[in-house]
Amino acid sequence: MTPTQLRAFAATVRLGSVKAAAADLDVSEAAVSMHVAHLRKELGDKLFTRAASGLAFTPGGLRLASRAIEMLGLQDRTVLEVSQAGAGRRLLRLATSSLFAEHAAPGLIELFAGRAADLNVELSVHNPQRFGTLLVTRAVDAAIGPRPATLEEPMSCTTFLNYQVLAVVGTGHPLVSGRVGLPELRAQTWLLGPSAVGRIGMVPTVLRRINVPEENQRIFQSHAAAIEEAKHGKGVALAVAFAVAKDLAAGDLHQVVTPVLPARGSWNILTLPDRDAPPVAAELRRFVTTPRATQAMLKGSGVTAGRFRPAVHVTLWS
Structure with missing residues (x-):
């Protein structure tokens, strides 16, 4: 052959x-x-x-x-590996969900790449439904996002970080005070990031639980842009709790008390088994479970261009 x-x-x-x-x-x-x-x-x-x-x-x-x-x-x-070895460099190709890419990836990559002077990290954002295919075809070395409903064999999946999703509004919004029922929630304008597109993940799950009509959903190019609109009273945003903690403490955002929120989710890393995965992918899978990695994801300050070379592809309307 x-x-x-x-x-x-x-x-x-x-x-x-x-x-x-x-x-x-x-x-x-x-x-x-x-x-x-x-x-x-x-x-x-x-x-x-x-x-x-x-x-x-x-x-x-x-x-x-x-x-x-x-x-x-x-x-x-x-x-690719032979070419990189000749140049004295290694490359980790990491696929992530858009929610993880925006809120936790920079801190993780900063710390992980900083441990090795010969390592570059390329991040691409994909629908989590494609993670299995991307890994099996060796298009990426590791994938991070929600746990798939079914795992393709052979595949390794490790849960490493739990998080909460809140509904938040700006000061002066009618939903600031009091407990809000589902019918009232459905009638609101929902300000959402790219993770709202698709079927897998915490944000689509919450929208299905509330049964938010599609005509009430406004999707922005980033979750930060959606939250900024919420601060100006334009509607309700879904936010990762640790990402908006300072805004909540400062009073720029307010948590909406609802029967279905906050919702709890988790991020997982998927790789091929160690015998098939590139060594750097297996190394990352072990590293993400450490306390240092957790702190970096929650409090990371970003990376330099030399360390982090993103090739981000977000498809909003597929």
Whole structure:
């Protein structure tokens, strides 16, 4: 098996046809068919047959598709590691949820990267539903965010930091005093950060519990921007408790007392098992559970550009 053959087959599985795979790889359909034919001959399996509804894959074909993605991801990772070793640098590619990226990642990265002069950290923000795929394909080395409903095998998941989510409003807002019922909450304008998009995570869970209509939700490019709007009386914001502690103490924000809030969540780190994970990812998984890491996440002051090189991709409307 060659990487070219595996890429042709993986594209055929992903896109559902030889024609689409050829277009995606910018090669001819004959070339894709030839690569698939070589795999069929070598493995002694048809891999797939053509049906009225498209392609019907054999059990062996589906197993090969899974392995092909892993092998190609490992190849890309190896090329990257060799290149970095030649330059005397290491790179940790970290995927996180938007809530963690904004509130806790800077302090963690500052402390973790500061322990090694040869380490760069690249942060990218993703929907937590994609964490498993990103790890298996070696697109990232570790992922931090809410615990997935189901864990892909093999996968390591470690809970390391609990937090609370509050509903907050600015001074003068009608909800400042008194206990607020769910019907009144639903009628409010909700000021939200990017973590409100999607199904996984504490913020989407709270919105479902309250059953906030979509037309009452306003989503901003950052959670800080949403909270700033709340300070000016524009609506109700959901905030991580430790991130707004000073604003609450100063009276710039006020906690809304509701039947479903505060809500408790946790952040988790996901990696491949130690035998498959890059050493720096396994090191981070151990490091995040230490008291020093916890304090850094709660009180971190940010990082320098030389240490932290983010490649942040937030999709709001997918």
